[in-house]
Amino acid sequence: MSVERSTRVPFKEGHFSKIEKCYDEKKQITGDEVGLDNRTKGKVxxxxxxxxxxxxxxxDRQSGxxxxxxxxxxxxxVLNQISNFWFDKTKHIIPNHIISVPHPNVTVGMKCTPxxxxxxxxxxxxxSTDTSIWKNYQSGVRNYCGIELPEGMTKNQKLWDVLFTPTTKDEHDRPISCEDIVSxxxxxxxxxxxxxxxxxxxxxxxxxWASKRGLILVDTKFECGKDKEGNIRLIDEVMTPDSSRYWIKETYSERVENGQEPENIDKEFLRLWFRxxxxxxxxxxxxEAPRELVCELSRRYVGLYEIITGEEFGFGNQDEKDIKDVIEKEAK
Known part of the structure; x- marks a missing residue:
């Protein structure tokens, strides 16, 4: 399995050996060994x-x-710390649920009803998912989330405006219009x-922010909820490579004109491999996803963290016992 490595994602080679070691020694954080009874397991x-x-x-679970x-x-x-970066940068726009981030993988938040x-x-x-605008357009949909889409559009082209295209959180998500959300x-x-x-x-x-750092923030999903006082807050995660697509700005036009996929720093190429x-x-x-692909995805995630935040990623200790200690302190 050959995986294209983008030279435009800054990355120290010493980092990659740490990623491969973590993979080979199966040190990824799955959540299964924290060992506390009151766990509710989500996708990630x-x-x-x-x-x-x-x-x-x-x-470290990867969903799709x-x-x-x-x-x-x-x-x-990476996800937890990028989220915290964006939560802090946008808290003047909308309040969020953050109380503290006591561990690279852990966020303590306010209780909200999503x-x-x-x-x-x-x-x-x-x-590439069944709820995405391109997959729907490709299958003939021209009214998407209540928005009329013109004929003749092509994959990966820039839309005429930024579109709000919500989906339900049912057993099987579905695109939905604002009018139907209310009705x-x-x-x-x-x-x-x-x-x-x-x-x-x-x-x-x-x-x-992404554009200044040579990136295109293509799309994302947000989640909001109400705290106990009825205030609406931004919750869950914000503009991470799991909830968003990021492309390399420098090569976008040339690659699309040549019929290639844009250079991405998100999980899309993993989804495309499974497709x-x-x-x-x-x-x-x-x-099973190939080792080379999984490690390259990790490299892109870490590289994206460094591009967005301007800080070197701290690999730290991949030990679920540390996470258990943090959670137990919160319970006291």
Whole structure:
């Protein structure tokens, strides 16, 4: 399995040996060995609920197509710390749920009731999942989330505007219009209008910041919820490579003009590999992602962290016992 390594993602070679060692020694953080009873397991994050807070553990599990695809070294620490970076940078726009980040993989947050809607924001015609704008357009959909799409659009082209394209969080997610969100009782119009406005504003900050660092923030999903006082807060994760697509700005135009996929620093190329090697929605057993691909994905994640934050990634100790100690302190 040959994986293209982007030379435009700054990365120290000594880092890669740490990634390979973590992979070979199976030191990825899965969440399974924390060993506490009050765990609620999500696709990537595990939750531990206490009277005054909720503890979120971002693991190295890699999800896609509503499935577990792989375990990627250091991915959880990257996601958690990139989220914290964006939460801090956008807290003047919308309050968030952060109380503290006591460990690279752990966030202590306020207890909030999530809205049952993912606030998806898009600026390019792309995607490989069944809810994505490109997959729907490719199958003939021209009214997507209540938005009329013109004929003749092509994959990966820039949209005429930044679009708000929410999806439900049902057993099988589905694109939904703002009008239907209100009429079907998912959210009130006032709450939806507020969330839409703030998510678009946060996305704009992300795009401008990414552009200055040679990246294109293509799309992302946000989640919002209400705290016990009824205040709407930004929750979960913000503009991570799991919830977003990031492309290399310098090569975007040339690659698209030549019919190539944009250089990406997110999990899209892992999804594309599974699309090419199985039916990830229907096959009962999925093939194992190649070692080279998983390690390259880790390299891109760590590289993205360093591009966005301007700081060198701290690999630290991949030990779930440390996470258990942090959670138990929160419980006291």
């Amino acid at each position: 994050r595990d939750q531990y609920v206490y009277p005054n807070s909720i503890v979120l553990v971002t693991t 197509f509503d499935r577990s695809l792989a375990s990627v070294p250091y991915k959880g620490a 809205f049952p809607i993912e606030m998806v924001v898009r600026s390019y015609m792309t995607g 079907e009782g998912f959210m009130s119009k006032a709450d939806l209008d507020y969330c839409k406005s703030k998510c678009l504003e946060v996305f704009k900050v992300g795009q401008e 090419a090697n199985c039916d990830p929605y229907k096959d009962e057993v999925l093939p």
